[in-house]
Amino acid sequence: MSIRLGIIGGGVMAEAILSRLIEQNIYPPDAVLVSEPQPQRREFLRKTYKVQVTSDNRETTTAQDVLLLAVKPQILDKVAENLAHLFPKRYPPLILSILAGVTLKRLEAIFSEQAIIRVMPNTPATVGAGITAIAAGKKVEPEHLASARSIFAAVGEVVEVPESLMDGVTGLSGSGPAFVAIMIEALADGGVAAGLPRPIAAQLALQTVLGTAQLLQQTKLHPAQLKDQVTSPGGTTIAGVTQLEKSGFRAAIIEAVMAAKQRSHELGR
Ligand SMILES: NC(=O)C1=CN([C@@H]2O[C@H](COP(=O)(O)OP(=O)(O)OC[C@H]3O[C@@H](n4cnc5c(N)ncnc54)[C@H](OP(=O)(O)O)[C@@H]3O)[C@@H](O)[C@H]2O)C=CC1
Numbered sequence: 001m002s003i004r005l006g007i008i009g010g011g012v013m014a015e016a017i018l019s020r021l022i023e024q025n026i027y028p029p030d031a032v033l034v035s036e037p038q039p040q041r042r043e044f045l046r047k048t049y050k051v052q053v054t055s056d057n058r059e060t061t062t063a064q065d066v067l068l069l070a071v072k073p074q075i076l077d078k079v080a081e082n083l084a085h086l087f088p089k090r091y092p093p094l095i096l097s098i099l100a101g102v103t104l105k106r107l108e109a110i111f112s113e114q115a116i117i118r119v120m121p122n123t124p125a126t127v128g129a130g131i132t133a134i135a136a137g138k139k140v141e142p143e144h145l146a147s148a149r150s151i152f153a154a155v156g157e158v159v160e161v162p163e164s165l166m167d168g169v170t171g172l173s174g175s176g177p178a179f180v181a182i183m184i185e186a187l188a189d190g191g192v193a194a195g196l197p198r199p200i201a202a203q204l205a206l207q208t209v210l211g212t213a214q215l216l217q218q219t220k221l222h223p224a225q226l227k228d229q230v231t232s233p234g235g236t237t238i239a240g241v242t243q244l245e246k247s248g249f250r251a252a253i254i255e256a257v258m259a260a261k262q263r264s265h266e267l268g269r
């Protein structure tokens with residue numbers, strides 16, 4: 001079968017997206033070609049998802065529909081120097097780049113004949129609970145956007161934003177799963193500090209975060225309203241909230257997102 005989707009870089013994010021695309025029959029496995037330097041990783045992807053694999057990035061340029069760039073931003077130039085000249089006839093028609101920080105301007109200078117969409121997914125994509133932001137480049141037509149939306153709808157929600165917001169998106173939803181994971185770990189540590197056995201503390205911490213997110217999503221309550229509902233006058237929660245405020249919890253989260261945004265901007269240069 002001819003290749004419809006080419007993927008360069010078979011790492012964590014590529015696998016998250018790939019696994020859902022195959023599971024949901026968006027692409028048949030033999031229409032997908034993943035280029036990846038590590039032999040063991042190639043073998044894993046081939047066996048697990050039945051996709052085609054290669055060590056030669058140039059082979060992915062035969063993709064009929066989409067080429068997904070999923071390498072680290074730091075090696076884009078190295079990858080591109082072997083590739084760009086292989087695109088004389090506007091094939092593949094659409095390039096999707098998930099590289100943090102890398103701008104459409106930079107991508108369009110490399111892949112001058114293709115339509116390019118800059119994309120920022122996140123790791124909850126692995127379980128279909130991701131959120132992906134997309135920003136369209138100059139040559140993007142409605143059918144390209146529809147393709148990108150259908151690919152990333154397979155891994156969760158999709159929002160379209162102007163490219164100027166993509167570094168901010170990266171700081172929030174791209175990096176955010178790590179911040180939330182640290183919060184869950186810290187909550188569990190708090191439970192252990194309070195004398196709970198580790199497995200119970202971990203279960204309570206995880207379900208508290210998941211349940212709170214679901215409650216906010218389903219009721220559309222503002223987070224501040226939910227906080228007010230939990231906070232009894234003179235009770236336990238206000239004692240904890242006071243400590244969080246003293247420790248600069250909100251500022252720490254805001255600054256984490258801003259630092260990640262800044263790093264995304266730097267990586268794009
Ligand atoms: N992880 C995340 O949460 C998110 C990541 N991203 C973006 O996704 C991209 C990939 O990140 P992630 O999946 O985490 O990283 P990984 O390191 O897991 O994936 C990158 C893959 O590319 C492979 N690779 C290295 N050199 C080449 C090459 N020359 N040609 C082809 N493939 C190569 C790597 O192999 P090897 O290991 O042998 O080097 C690795 O398997 C990054 O640009 C990142 O900014 C975007 C959103 C979220």
Ligand SMILES: O=C(O)[C@@H]1CCC=N1
Binds near residue numbers: 100170175
């Ligand atoms: O840490 C990173 O650079 C990547 C981009 C967003 C999430 N992980």
